Amino acid sequence: MDLSELKEGQTATVARVGGDGPFRRRLLEMGFLRGTDIYVEKYAPLRDPIELILKGYHVSLRMDEAARIQVENVRDSR
Amino acid sequence: MPKKSITIALAGNPNSGKSTIFNNLTGTRQKVGNWPGVTVEKKEGHLKTNGYDLAVVDLPGTYSLTAYSIEEIVARNFILDEKPDVVVGIIDASNLERNLYLATQLRELDTKVIFVLNMADCARERGIKIDADKLRELLDVPVIFTVGNRNQGTSELLKTIISTAEAEIDLPRTRRVYYGKDIEKAINELSEFIREKTSAGLPYHIRWIAIKLLENDKIVKERVLEYTNPYGEAILQEAELKREHLREFFDEEPEIVMTDHRYGFIAGIMKEVEKTVSKQRVDVSRQIDQVLTNRLLGLPIFVFFIWAMFQLTFSLGAYPMDWIDAGVGWLGVGADRILPEGLFADLIVNGIIAGVGSVAIFLPNILILFFCIALFEDTGYMARAAFLMDKVMHLIGLHGKSFIPMLMGFGCNVPAIMATRTLESEKDRILTILINPMMSCAARLPVYILLAGAFFGAKAGNAIFSIYALGIVLAISVGRLFRSTLLRGKVAPFVMELPPYRVPMFKGLLIHMWDRSKIFLKKIGGVILIGSVIIWFLSAFPKHVQFSRNYESEIANISVHYDASIAAAQGDLVEKLVSERDEAISALEVLRAREKVERSYIGRLGKVLSPVFAPIGMDWRGSVAVLTGFVAKEIVVSTMGVLYAVGAEEDEKSDALKVALRKSNMTPLSAYAMMAFVLIYVPCLATVAVIRRETNSWKWAVFSITYSTILAWLVAFLIYQGGKVVGLA
Ligand SMILES: Nc1nc2c(ncn2[C@@H]2O[C@H](COP(=O)(O)OP(=O)(O)OP(=O)(O)O)[C@@H](O)[C@H]2O)c(=O)[nH]1
Ligand SMILES: [Mg+2]
Numbered sequence: 001m002d003l004s005e006l007k008e009g010q011t012a013t014v015a016r017v018g019g020d021g022p023f024r025r026r027l028l029e030m031g032f033l034r035g036t037d038i039y040v041e042k043y044a045p046l047r048d049p050i051e052l053i054l055k056g057y058h059v060s061l062r063m064d065e066a067a068r069i070q071v072e073n074v075r076d077s078r
Numbered sequence: 079m080p081k082k083s084i085t086i087a088l089a090g091n092p093n094s095g096k097s098t099i100f101n102n103l104t105g106t107r108q109k110v111g112n113w114p115g116v117t118v119e120k121k122e123g124h125l126k127t128n129g130y131d132l133a134v135v136d137l138p139g140t141y142s143l144t145a146y147s148i149e150e151i152v153a154r155n156f157i158l159d160e161k162p163d164v165v166v167g168i169i170d171a172s173n174l175e176r177n178l179y180l181a182t183q184l185r186e187l188d189t190k191v192i193f194v195l196n197m198a199d200c201a202r203e204r205g206i207k208i209d210a211d212k213l214r215e216l217l218d219v220p221v222i223f224t225v226g227n228r229n230q231g232t233s234e235l236l237k238t239i240i241s242t243a244e245a246e247i248d249l250p251r252t253r254r255v256y257y258g259k260d261i262e263k264a265i266n267e268l269s270e271f272i273r274e275k276t277s278a279g280l281p282y283h284i285r286w287i288a289i290k291l292l293e294n295d296k297i298v299k300e301r302v303l304e305y306t307n308p309y310g311e312a313i314l315q316e317a318e319l320k321r322e323h324l325r326e327f328f329d330e331e332p333e334i335v336m337t338d339h340r341y342g343f344i345a346g347i348m349k350e351v352e353k354t355v356s357k358q359r360v361d362v363s364r365q366i367d368q369v370l371t372n373r374l375l376g377l378p379i380f381v382f383f384i385w386a387m388f389q390l391t392f393s394l395g396a397y398p399m400d401w402i403d404a405g406v407g408w409l410g411v412g413a414d415r416i417l418p419e420g421l422f423a424d425l426i427v428n429g430i431i432a433g434v435g436s437v438a439i440f441l442p443n444i445l446i447l448f449f450c451i452a453l454f455e456d457t458g459y460m461a462r463a464a465f466l467m468d469k470v471m472h473l474i475g476l477h478g479k480s481f482i483p484m485l486m487g488f489g490c491n492v493p494a495i496m497a498t499r500t501l502e503s504e505k506d507r508i509l510t511i512l513i514n515p516m517m518s519c520a521a522r523l524p525v526y527i528l529l530a531g532a533f534f535g536a537k538a539g540n541a542i543f544s545i546y547a548l549g550i551v552l553a554i555s556v557g558r559l560f561r562s563t564l565l566r567g568k569v570a571p572f573v574m575e576l577p578p579y580r581v582p583m584f585k586g587l588l589i590h591m592w593d594r595s596k597i598f599l600k601k602i603g604g605v606i607l608i609g610s611v612i613i614w615f616l617s618a619f620p621k622h623v624q625f626s627r628n629y630e631s632e633i634a635n636i637s638v639h640y641d642a643s644i645a646a647a648q649g650d651l652v653e654k655l656v657s658e659r660d661e662a663i664s665a666l667e668v669l670r671a672r673e674k675v676e677r678s679y680i681g682r683l684g685k686v687l688s689p690v691f692a693p694i695g696m697d698w699r700g701s702v703a704v705l706t707g708f709v710a711k712e713i714v715v716s717t718m719g720v721l722y723a724v725g726a727e728e729d730e731k732s733d734a735l736k737v738a739l740r741k742s743n744m745t746p747l748s749a750y751a752m753m754a755f756v757l758i759y760v761p762c763l764a765t766v767a768v769i770r771r772e773t774n775s776w777k778w779a780v781f782s783i784t785y786s787t788i789l790a791w792l793v794a795f796l797i798y799q800g801g802k803v804v805g806l807a
Contacts, residue, residue, distance in 0.1 A: 025144060025331075025337065026573065027573065028334060028337045028338070029142040029179060029337060030141055030176065031176050033337075034338070041364075042368075042371065042373070043373065044373075044376070044465055044466060044468060044469065045371075045372075045373050045374070045376045045377045045466060046377075046469035046470075047469075048472070049468050049469075049478065049572060051371070051465065051576060055173070055175045055176050056172070056176075057173045057176060057575060058575065058577075058578075059573060059574065059575050059576065060465050060468075060478075060572070060574050060575075060576055061572065062468065062477065062571065062572045064569075064571075065572065065573065
């Protein structure tokens with residue numbers, strides 16, 4: 001499943017980060033690693049971008065990019 | 079005793095508090111703000127302590143030593159090339175894990191490092207407990223806590239810096255990131271290979287070079303070619319071979335696997351040093367954000383904030399503005415009385431006081447505007463604005479981060495254009511720079527307030543707000559156009575950290591505001607003063623001009639005519655006749671003064687310009703004002719101040735310019751067209767210079783001047799002529 005398919009308030013675990021070169025690396029450096037839990041805090045008013053919480057900090061990502069992150073073990077955690 | 083000098087670099091993740099600590103150490107006032115990417119240039123500061131000369135360098139924030147955008151490259155190159163004696167890693171303690179990533183990389187460099195756990199207060203608040211002793215022991219680096227915005231821990235940091243600089247430290251450190259059997263093997267083999275090929279003269283430790291080559295680091299590759307000639311090629315080939323091998327083995331890029339290992343190393347440390355003792359009950363920042371970036375309310379609230387900012391600027395600013403205006407008026411009248419009539423008095427009253435005074439009265443508005451922008455910056459709302467506007471910016475093929483420079487543009491375009499350095503893609507950057515001047519800066523505000531105040535009465539606020547809106551709409555349309563023609567390209571990816579909201583330090587806000595106002599005051603005392611004097615000079619000379627009618631004899635005739643009647647009259651009639659006479663004479667004098675200016679140097683220049691500006695409803699005075707505004711946009715006002723001061727009546731010195739404008743043949747429609755023109759046309763000199771510097775080409779600077787001026791004329795033409803057609807004139 002893609003990260004972009006999650007609903008607000010759901011948590012999932014990163015399975016794989018796709019995409020190309022430098023940007024992919026930047027995501028990994030910011031902590032989007034396999035096995036990391038990501039919580040979907042909210043969607044922006046126009047449903048793009050998306051606000052996530054991982055490793056204790058908030059980060060926003062565009063839907064296009066979020067779609068490149070494969071997640072598993074999706075769970076509701078409100 | 080000879081002073082010992084030490085160079086220290088402050089490095090760390092964006093928004094971790096580097097500039098705050100820098101200010102604490104050096105006592106300077108580098109800009110601080112609660113969003114990632116405030117600092118875009120390295121800044122050096124100095125301090126002397128205990129016989130040491132410390133040069134402290136504040137660097138832009140980076141997430142890792144792999145740099146993407148210009149400002150990150152600056153930071154990274156400084157650390158790699160300038161070899162500071164001590165690298166101080168500023169770590170956001172409330173966000174330890176991610177911050178340790180860069181910190182680990184800094185430590186890997188095998189230079190002297192200190193870890194500063196800043197934002198200790200936030201960590202404590204969140205119930206995070208960090209065992210600093212353990213961290214020190216595990217990583218073998220000095221660790222200290224600070225609270226930057228309260229200036230806590232500064233003296234300890236200073237002590238640690240000096241003791242670290244003086245200490246003999248065993249490098250390389252024994253405990254380091256272990257990259258797994260296969261990568262370690264590759265690192266060792268590659269290190270050996272490099273060692274065999276070159277004896278000495280390598281800029282960095284061999285293991286580090288090997289690691290970076292395996293990570294395919296561009297800059298390190300360049301350095302290796304530079305330093306290990308003629309073996310550079312061979313080394314790079316060997317590294318590529320190893321990368322190939324690893325890639326096959328892991329079915330993944332080696333640098334990705336290595337990133338994984340670094341985080342693995344960090345996870346091990348985290349387990350030992352960090353404990354969450356109590357879950358925070360309510361996360362206030364998150365609660366606030368639930369409202370401010372709410373799906374339904376987010377955008378309306380954002381628009382409201384912007385609207386409120388301008389309303390405050392105008393309505394609250396109006397009171398002190400009136401006082402200053404009264405003061406300036408009083409000064410003018412006073413100077414007129416005291417000074418003996420003549421050229422000098424004219425220069426002081428109609429040149430300097432009228433010119434400089436007409437701009438100085440806007441100081442309160444500008445203070446308020448900058449206060450509001452500082453509020454956005456310091457609370458953390460800036461990053462939210464980028465978050466909210468991302469989709470809108472998408473329309474022009476830009477992303478949300480481009481919106482931060484645009485919002486800053488409301489203050490001043492110069493720092494705003496510099497803030498574009500955080501954008502990774504060069505095309506995005508140029509596009510953002512080109513549309514930035516459409517965001518109406520504080521210098522244009524005086525023009526709007528003056529014109530709208532003179533012609534729109536109670537609706538002035540709305541008129542001005544609509545000009546700002548026009549700027550935004552144009553920025554988006556022009557941006558789209560450029561995107562699809564000149565600067566075609568893919569939308570760059572958008573990742574942006576959203577820092578927690580913080581209560582701004584009141585002192586910080588005041589400092590922010592004051593620093594900007596100082597710039598404004600300097601402009602008033604400098605370029606605006608000079609500009610006013612020049613304009614006055616050009617309008618007062620040549621001293622003798624050929625008038626179209628003989629004012630002298632007409633005035634004499636009137637006197638003679640009335641004097642005869644007055645002598646014959648009696649009672650009330652005498653007074654009436656006297657005042658009639660005076661009125662007739664002063665009307666003629668005003669006409670004469672007007673004609674004199676029209677025939678002065680500046681009037682002649684204006685007449686040359688007026689065919690260009692007549693179709694957009696500007697008379698020659700407006701044309702000249704607009705021309706001078708290229709230097710700085712406030713000068714539009716001071717020039718009008720000087721040009722309209724001539725012939726203004728004595729008792730009207732306060733509010734004189736507005737009255738004079740209303741008496742001229744300007745209409746609300748032509749005033750609005752002029753406002754639009756001033757919004758769009760050539761950015762000021764300082765902005766052009768910064769565009770040239772930031773794009774590194776005259777081409778874009780010239781392009782910016784040209785397109786904006788043409789566009790300005792077209793828009794003003796549409797407004798003026800269109801308005802006339804609809805019957806607004
Ligand atoms: N609560 C708290 N806030 C802090 C502390 N240190 C800095 N801040 C605030 O954190 C924000 C970021 O500080 P800066 O000094 O601008 O951070 P920076 O690292 O220079 O940021 P960039 O230049 O964007 O990389 C500001 O709002 C500071 O007031 C601290 O110890 N505690
Ligand atoms: Mg900074």
